[in-house]
Amino acid sequence: MSEERNREEQEFLKNYDPSRYERPSVTADVVIFTMDEDNELNVLLIKRGGHPFKDCWAIPGGFLEAGRESIDEAAARELYEETGVKAADGIELRQLITVGEPDRDPRTHVVSVVYMALVPKGLLNIKAGDDAKEARLFKIRRGYDENGGLSTYFVSSDCSITMKNLAFDHGFLVSTAIKRLQGRLSYTDDAFALLEDKSRFEIYELMKIHEAILFQKLDRSNFRKMFLRSLVDRQRVKEIGKYDAAGKPKTALYRYMERKDYDDE
């Protein structure tokens, strides 16, 4: 940009009044997935402490602090506040969808940028954030409703809620997240992000994760073949030992090789 144009633009910016336009609020919401001890897919929900939708279950989210953080940073902050997990080091935090119907929040026009995160359960340190009474993991289950249609619902120790009972349009958002997770499974490394220890795992641990995400059993033999192809050919995974100290054969262990994400290529 030329010197003269630069000066002209500086002048313009000095006189710019940002209050001219009616602005919506912006939030970053996060659908946080994990795997539990029963090898089931879980999602983190919070019980809302304030209006609107007080006492309803919702996905965690918070308002963007305009001028002070990017929308990605707001999502990372929200993830951290709710789980103690820092979005850096290998945690998947990926943008999912942005919703902005004028009436989706009764307070005011809220545009929500929704992310999904994949976190091993061992890293989770769940705590209710600012405007939440409680935060809790729910098992995601598939079942048939009274009409015989397939429906998704959330199960915790003492309660079970359906997708449609979540606050705002969060049922739709979680549903979208699950579909995206399933769709991406075959061509991304998403599943590895849910392993408790990515540098030390067995083939069938990974298979359990695939099964949980797809809500269906897989064939051991075929999964193994697929896995070994990815292993040798694409060097995404390395075998790190198959025998114990005495040289006796043991279940083979593998290490996931960290790499740049597909989205960036």
Add this chain to the structure above:
Amino acid sequence: MSEERNREEQEFLKNYDPSRYERPSVTADVVIFTMDEDNELNVLLIKRGGHPFKDCWAIPGGFLEAGRESIDEAAARELYEETGVKAADGIELRQLITVGEPDRDPRTHVVSVVYMALVPKGLLNIKAGDDAKEARLFKIRRGYDENGGLSTYFVSSDCSITMKNLAFDHGFLVSTAIKRLQGRLSYTDDAFALLEDKSRFEIYELMKIHEAILFQKLDRSNFRKMFLRSLVDRQRVKEIGKYDAAGKPKTALYRYMERKDYDDE
């Protein structure tokens, strides 16, 4: 929701002050793709009429009118203002990414929800919108820069600009859109959206579109096989005549069968 809670929530909403939080501006931007007579992929760019980035080329976009339209509607409005194309009837208008670095726009914190649209050239009626001097189609070309690296640039009758010369972070946004378009090509019906007449086309018209998007030549025979498999098996396309009135064989014509999008399934 119970009656009492409902009344309580109404009370809360009456006293809610939306000006409590600092809000960013929100825009809907659209990367509009089409195919030209030379079977090359084109993108619509506008020359900015005002500051900032005055006289720079950018993708069309506009501020969300908070409280009066959804973010999807804002994108559809922007598409219409720039091209006269209504987003309904079969035009692909799909959310791509949302960006929100605090300093990506020098005026104020702007969160941009970016869409991509696929429009046949015959429907385009390009006109410069409010704050644009000019709107124009650019051919998207791939070439090698001085360092031998692959780079993408935009070519029009009398000018050629590189990805990095676009206003704001729009180079990144267009680049992301192209990658997404390429990635989705094999498992979506995106390519059909660029046909001049979806209800009457030849196989190799569709192949030209695939070639333009992928920036590479394809094998006729193999493309044909792939196409015919999709045709018979998936009933996505129907043959509508291969012979002329006299019964003489002609190039086969096909009709695309409209269907719900994958994302919604």
Add this chain to the structure above:
DNA sequence: TTAATAGTGTCTGTAAGACAATATTGC
């Protein structure tokens, strides 16, 4: 001993990619 888990092998069908061989159309 039984049941669950781990690992290997086989068979079938489908599909992608490379490439050869015709046929048809428009100058």
Add this chain to the structure above:
DNA sequence: GCAATATTGTCTTACAGACACTATTAA
């Protein structure tokens, strides 16, 4: 006629899915 376009076919390799068989481990 030639060149570009359209159509069909062949061959190879890869891989997904179904399923059978063996070995090992834990209760």
